[in-house]
Amino acid sequence: MSNEADEVERRRKLEEALEVKALRRIINAYLNYPEASEEDVKRNERSFKKLPQTHKAILSHLPSKFQKLRWCIAQNSYFIFEMLKAFEPPIDLSLNTDICEDQHHQDNSSTSGDILDSQESLETIPREHGNDNFGAFYKISSSSSEWLNPSSQSHVPLVDVDKVRCIIRNIVRDWAAEGQKERDQCYKPILEELERLFPNRRKESPPTCLVPGAGLGRLALEISCLGFSSQGNEFSYYMMICSSFILNITQAAGEWTIYPWIHSNCNSLADNDQLRPISIPDVHPASAGITEGFSMCGGDFVEVYGDPSQEGSWDAVVTCFFLDTAHNIVEYIDVISKILKDNGVWINLGPLLYHFADMYSLEDEMSIELSLEDVKKVAFHYGFELEKESTIETTYTTNPRAMMQHYHLNANCVEVDGMKFSLS
Numbered sequence: 001m002s003n004e005a006d007e008v009e010r011r012r013k014l015e016e017a018l019e020v021k022a023l024r025r026i027i028n029a030y031l032n033y034p035e036a037s038e039e040d041v042k043r044n045e046r047s048f049k050k051l052p053q054t055h056k057a058i059l060s061h062l063p064s065k066f067q068k069l070r071w072c073i074a075q076n077s078y079f080i081f082e083m084l085k086a087f088e089p090p091i092d093l094s095l096n097t098d099i100c101e102d103q104h105h106q107d108n109s110s111t112s113g114d115i116l117d118s119q120e121s122l123e124t125i126p127r128e129h130g131n132d133n134f135g136a137f138y139k140i141s142s143s144s145s146e147w148l149n150p151s152s153q154s155h156v157p158l159v160d161v162d163k164v165r166c167i168i169r170n171i172v173r174d175w176a177a178e179g180q181k182e183r184d185q186c187y188k189p190i191l192e193e194l195e196r197l198f199p200n201r202r203k204e205s206p207p208t209c210l211v212p213g214a215g216l217g218r219l220a221l222e223i224s225c226l227g228f229s230s231q232g233n234e235f236s237y238y239m240m241i242c243s244s245f246i247l248n249i250t251q252a253a254g255e256w257t258i259y260p261w262i263h264s265n266c267n268s269l270a271d272n273d274q275l276r277p278i279s280i281p282d283v284h285p286a287s288a289g290i291t292e293g294f295s296m297c298g299g300d301f302v303e304v305y306g307d308p309s310q311e312g313s314w315d316a317v318v319t320c321f322f323l324d325t326a327h328n329i330v331e332y333i334d335v336i337s338k339i340l341k342d343n344g345v346w347i348n349l350g351p352l353l354y355h356f357a358d359m360y361s362l363e364d365e366m367s368i369e370l371s372l373e374d375v376k377k378v379a380f381h382y383g384f385e386l387e388k389e390s391t392i393e394t395t396y397t398t399n400p401r402a403m404m405q406h407y408h409l410n411a412n413c414v415e416v417d418g419m420k421f422s423l424s
Contacts, residue, residue, distance in 0.1 A: 174217070187320070255281070261275075262275060276401075311339060315340075
């Protein structure tokens with residue numbers, strides 16, 4: 001019995017150490033942003049220096065542009081560092097992670113030596129970290145902010161820094177006036193359906209709505225402002241660090257300025273478009289008129305909401321650009337069907353891009369990739385009735401002033417459990 005208890009404790013420590021290692025790497029991705037961005041500018045400068053003098057004379061404004069890019073990078077870096085200073089890690093980042101390496105050697109893994117090679121382990125948390133209210137995203141803090149000390153910073157792959165740049169673009173989508181068009185494309189149809197389906201909302205007993213894959217939290221907040229007791233669920237630490245800062249720390253609309261479009265020189269109409277500032281947030285979250293009960297929950301959707309205690313808990317589930325994040329989309333739909341109340345509503349909007357479809361690795365990541373027709377068959381199997389369906393054209397974190405625009409054709413569906421669901 002003692003050996004069994006020792007093994008349980010060892011596995012617990014290993015899981016905790018893996019989580020610490022993953023979160024350190026994500027924090028280092030944020031901290032590496034200035035250096036990686038500076039290297040991009042230097043690469044542009046090296047290319048410029050290779051030009052013949054006659055061509056340099058034609059493009060004499062470029063050195064000035066490079067300096068402006070550096071200034072924009074500094075402003076973004078300031079925002080990122082202030083965000084990290086406000087972050088209270090849900091785990092003690094000073095924990096020793098040597099157990100990860102010990103386990104790695106015990107398993108005699110054939111990987112290159114980094115136990116955190118998969119996308120999932122790098123950017124996500126393995127279990128629930130609470131169901132905290134809007135004003136207290138995380139309660140557990142490390143004893144100090146030593147993890148922000150530059151001397152403890154380590155280099156990470158550039159792909160990790162690319163995720164930081166993606167977060168900066170997502171901020172525009174969710175929390176800038178410039179992102180209103182995308183929000184109208186994606187969020188407005190959902191909000192209109194919720195208003196139609198729940199016309200008699202009462203403040204003293206608001207309907208409950210879950211938003212898996214809540215990202216930076218704007219949709220969950222908008223649903224709360226409609227009079228729902230809404231909860232956003234997010235799995236990515238990249239997202240959660242940023243959403244916690246915007247939801248809980250910002251003091252006023254337009255408090256921060258970022259430069260989200262500086263990292264691509266392609267398809268730019270003019271330098272001023274690329275260098276333009278974006279003020280965030282466009283609304284002060286705490287003053288937006290949220291309904292009591294608004295919260296954000298960190299953790300894997302299936303692990304957190306697949307728990308028996310969640311069955312029959314929600315009047316509505318809203319999935320926006322979420323279904324295709326599944327390894328197994330059938331499992332997602334199964335969980336949604338169980339957590340809805342009788343005659344509950346599932347509203348879905350998004351593409352079927354399938355995040356793990358091109359994930360080639362030694363681990364051979366599972367990826368169940370169904371057509372929309374098959375997704376609907378699965379929904380019918382779990383007792384849903386399709387009430388409404390349409391196709392909506394949207395962009396996603398796209399620079400509205402760029403010469404190239406990428407559009408998704410999204411299924412927009414409303415399903416009722418007993419039930420209704422919507423696929424968009």
